[in-house]
Amino acid sequence: MSFVKLTTSALAIAAVSATAAVARDQVQVAGSSTVLPYASIVAEAFGENFDFPTPVVESGGSSAGLKRFCEGVGENTIDVANASRRIKTKEIEKCAENGVTDIIEVQIGYDGIVFASDIQGNAFEFTPTDWFLALSDQVLVDGELVANSAKTWADVNAAFPAQPIQAYIPGTKHGTREVFEDKVILAGCEATGAFDVLLDQASGDTAKAKKKAAEKACISLRTDGLSVDIDGDYTETLARIESNKNGIGVFGLAFYENNTDKLQTATMSGVVPSTETIATGEYPVSRPLFFYVKKAHIGVIPGLKEYTEFFVADEVAGPDGPLAEYGLVADPELEKTQESVSDEVVMGGNS
């Protein structure tokens, strides 16, 4: 009995003293699974080259990461949120509500989104219009909006083989989804003229509200199972394609480059996705990657400033650095980012 008492009380004391005494000495990062590989490469090199412990990097999606980021200030909240899209005004407001006001935005480079299918299957040359016609819930036929009835890619574009449409697209908690909607579906919506029809039908008080409603209607996708949301990571999309050879999935460029033996990419508007075509802006479906830092944590969490500066250093995020080697398209304006990071410039102007 005394042993039992002893262990319980010892553990209780340990737990309580841990609460009071231990300050966190490692940087805590969470967010986009697209940024995760880059962040873990930087974290590893950071741990090797500095006397700080290796930062902890979790994934879970941009929105999930920013949500945790905005939970408040303090050691039990994360210091850095990775995001594959820019932070939304709504999220900044939510942050401010919880006391997270000074946020440093860091753009690390660009990432391409590729459309890939099984390497043995048909090759595709897509345009945004094809994707809109394949996946939208409503398409324009003779000036009328009707429910999408396309079953094969040949229905969408006569140049394509009659392969059944089966698309695996990122789920809504991923930042990639938004880019897919903006740069592919919406672009296709506008190109087919469906956007104008939707704009006419849209209800709203102002022109802006109408436009927003039309955009929202544009990006609503069919729900009959031909387009599947993948909430997990790209490995899940790959597994789906491996089991269904007709599937076409949305991947990050870096993921594709690690799996070139299983996947082939489709061209978009005639451009082959590669770091070069993304850097020049020829390949249309790319987006900047970001991470967000709480300024209030700089100086409190050891190594946070150093980690941030190291992340955007030329030897790391530059065109010859390990991140570019892994598939990141280096930001041509990296120098500007480095400056604003070292000056701790926060979002919203005044530093």
Next chain:
Amino acid sequence: MKTSLDRHSGGSLLLQSTRTKRRNAAETRFKLYGIAAIAISLLMLMVLLTTIISKGLGAYQQTFITLQVELLEKKLDKKGNRNLTDIKKVSTFGYAPLIKASITDTVEELGVVTGLKAKQMAGILSKGAAAQLRDYVIANPGRIGDTVQFRFLASSRVDGYLKGRVSRSSIENDKNITPEQLDLVDSLIDAGLIEKTFNIDFIVGADASDQRPEAAGMGVSILGSLSMVLVVLALALPIGVGASIYLEEFAPKNWVTDVIEVNISNLAAVPSIVFGILGLAVFINYMHLPMSAPLVGGLVLTLMTLPTIIISTRAALSAVPPSIRDAALGVGASPMQTVFHHVLPLAAPGILTGTIIGLAQALGETAPLLLIGMVGFVASNAPDSIASGLLSPNSAMPAQIYEWAKRADPAFYERAWGGIILLLLFLVSMNLVAVILRRRFERRW
């Protein structure tokens, strides 16, 4: 009209009636169903085990490249005073030229003709080679200026080539490796500089980033798992056994204890992710315990394991015959003496079995760890003491496996299977201990 007796009277003892035959046939069929069920589950087990072993064994072997590296003073210690702070200022990027020079020299010495540039040649090495070099120099600053032999990890593509995962046709579109690099690898194999050996680092090492799957190991996450199991053992065993002794031996039987009993059974059926949310809310947000710490993981898993331990302990206690208690009470022992001197020792094997099975369950759990920050690129700092083992961020074995399975490079996939082998070994040995304990100490009445 015939009576039931008449129907049977016509039959002979030696001849089976149709009904007997039918009954016997039904029994044979039932036995066959049973055998088929066992055969199917055995087959599934075989498929599972062969898949795991065939896919995972590769992770225990790793390709190494032996190279002589000249530790140039003008690169590593420009001031020449062997001051450790100055040496530390040279980052791993500053070590890359040494490796390039070393591999170029080696290739030249061997007389291998290759059109590759120095950078491409160095590409067959792991990205971690520079870090290995830097760690060595910081540990032995006296060796600067010497030429030292190193055994570097080969890059995951080269490793895959030696393991047969990567071939010249599969890398057609791969930008991480070229056929010329594989030609160089072939000639280095002939020269005996590249070899595939057992890789202890997979079992003792730390996790590595997406760029160097060849360097990733399970070691740190094993420590994380063990720390958690330690916390679970230290908390769940005394609390669980204490609670069940009271409930079983001392508590009055009324509606309060009935409610408690029902709720313990309910708690045992609660999905584990619920405990994760609870852990996040209570231990991290309210009690301000550190994120990603095995202590928090252990506390969460304690909550999950407690019902299992309580239920099995109560079963073990109630299996002790009342005659033992009556005899002890009869010779004048107090109720507490009865329990601790007589009932508990007899119930011990059952309690231990339940505890070990509960611990094994806790060891294999991932879901609650997702929410308390133990899944991700976490297991990279090896803890240096028991306290840091409990408090500094760490992952757990199943979480590490899940993390690897998600990563882009297929080399991580192999490591995930390799990790499963380790996890299964742990689970099997725990279950084995449970079986042995039960066999040795079990008493039958």
